[in-house]
Amino acid sequence: MMRSLASLVLVVTLVVPHVLWSQETSDPNSPREVALVIHPARIDVGRPALTLLPKAEDLIDEEGTAFYAKAAQTLPPSLQQAQLTYWLNEPFNSLVLDQADVQAALQQAKASIEWVERGAICKNCNWPAYVLGRMPANLSEYRRLQHLLCLRARIEIVQSQFDKAARTIGIGLAMSKHFGEGPTAVQGMTGAAMATLLLRPVDDWVQVRGSPNLYSALHALPRPVVDVNVGISAEMKTVEASPKYNAMVKWVYRRQMQSTLALGLRWMERLEGFVAALECIEGLRHFAACHDGRLPAQLGDVMDIELPNDPATGKSFAYHLEGTRAILEVAPPKDGGPRDSVRYEITVAP
Numbered sequence: 001m002m003r004s005l006a007s008l009v010l011v012v013t014l015v016v017p018h019v020l021w022s023q024e025t026s027d028p029n030s031p032r033e034v035a036l037v038i039h040p041a042r043i044d045v046g047r048p049a050l051t052l053l054p055k056a057e058d059l060i061d062e063e064g065t066a067f068y069a070k071a072a073q074t075l076p077p078s079l080q081q082a083q084l085t086y087w088l089n090e091p092f093n094s095l096v097l098d099q100a101d102v103q104a105a106l107q108q109a110k111a112s113i114e115w116v117e118r119g120a121i122c123k124n125c126n127w128p129a130y131v132l133g134r135m136p137a138n139l140s141e142y143r144r145l146q147h148l149l150c151l152r153a154r155i156e157i158v159q160s161q162f163d164k165a166a167r168t169i170g171i172g173l174a175m176s177k178h179f180g181e182g183p184t185a186v187q188g189m190t191g192a193a194m195a196t197l198l199l200r201p202v203d204d205w206v207q208v209r210g211s212p213n214l215y216s217a218l219h220a221l222p223r224p225v226v227d228v229n230v231g232i233s234a235e236m237k238t239v240e241a242s243p244k245y246n247a248m249v250k251w252v253y254r255r256q257m258q259s260t261l262a263l264g265l266r267w268m269e270r271l272e273g274f275v276a277a278l279e280c281i282e283g284l285r286h287f288a289a290c291h292d293g294r295l296p297a298q299l300g301d302v303m304d305i306e307l308p309n310d311p312a313t314g315k316s317f318a319y320h321l322e323g324t325r326a327i328l329e330v331a332p333p334k335d336g337g338p339r340d341s342v343r344y345e346i347t348v349a350p
């Protein structure tokens with residue numbers, strides 16, 4: 001029992017945070033700050049709709065976990081995690097200069113990424129049931145695969161290959177959802193963190209001239225994007241139904257899982273706030289395109305589309321203008337701290 005709880009703590013404190021970008025943990029007393037120079041873009045109803053998850057008609061009746069396992073097994077050992085992390089955190093303008101090196105790394109991992117693509121379009125994923133004291137297999141490998149997908153999306157955005165970038169983000173989100181809704185609490189939290197990572201390239205997307213508006217694609221994502229309740233509930237049911245543990249052990253386990261549940265819900269709600277903020281920013285791009293590059297004085301001025309509320313408050317996002325710059329703030333979820341919030345500084349490209 002203690003081994004199980006210790007393993008869970010180890011994964012939460014060491015493995016999952018590394019799925020996120022380093023800005024998340026640089027200062028626990030400050031929100032993540034993101035400066036965006038956006039290019040106006042109307043919501044184009046005449047353009048074929050982009051999606052950020054595989055379409056239902058493209059899904060296949062196969063079992064996805066085998067494909068994800070093959071992706072993990074075929075990862076080339078020569079890939080350096082430190083280098084991947086550097087590219088993930090690299091400012092967009094600098095990444096342009098490194099794109100040849102990034103593409104070379106992606107080529108090394110081509111076979112693994114293709115297995116992920118296969119898994120992402122599967123209707124089902126039958127992960128092994130939870131076993132006390134045992135962590136899900138391939139956690140670090142799945143993290144690295146998500147890093148590779150994020151990098152591929154960033155490079156596709158550098159090259160203005162927006163349809164390809166949307167597909168890559170969708171593959172990563174599908175894997176995040178598959179993994180995050182597996183039968184363990186750790187999978188739930190890891191899946192939420194992975195999905196957060198895979199949406200970060202949208203920050204790059206909105207800053208590239210000619211990038212189509214993603215409002216409709218973001219609006220169509222399921223809510224929650226990754227439901228951590230699925231894994232937490234499945235894990236607890238497995239333990240409660242097991243004849244191996246007496247009433248005292250199960251009581252201790254329930255007490256320990258209370259904090260895990262709170263943490264998992266916080267990460268899920270943080271992801272929801274992030275998605276809603278990106279949707280709101282695409283609404284600002286649409287408004288700017290319709291108003292000669294101006295940003296609205298208040299979010300209520302965006303009247304032809306429905307902007308989401310901040311999930312943490314149930315109210316409109318905190319928003320105001322400072323000259324030609326807009327400040328959009330995402331509140332932390334319940335029981336969250338400053339590091340769970342985001343402050344966007346948004347200007348319109350000339």
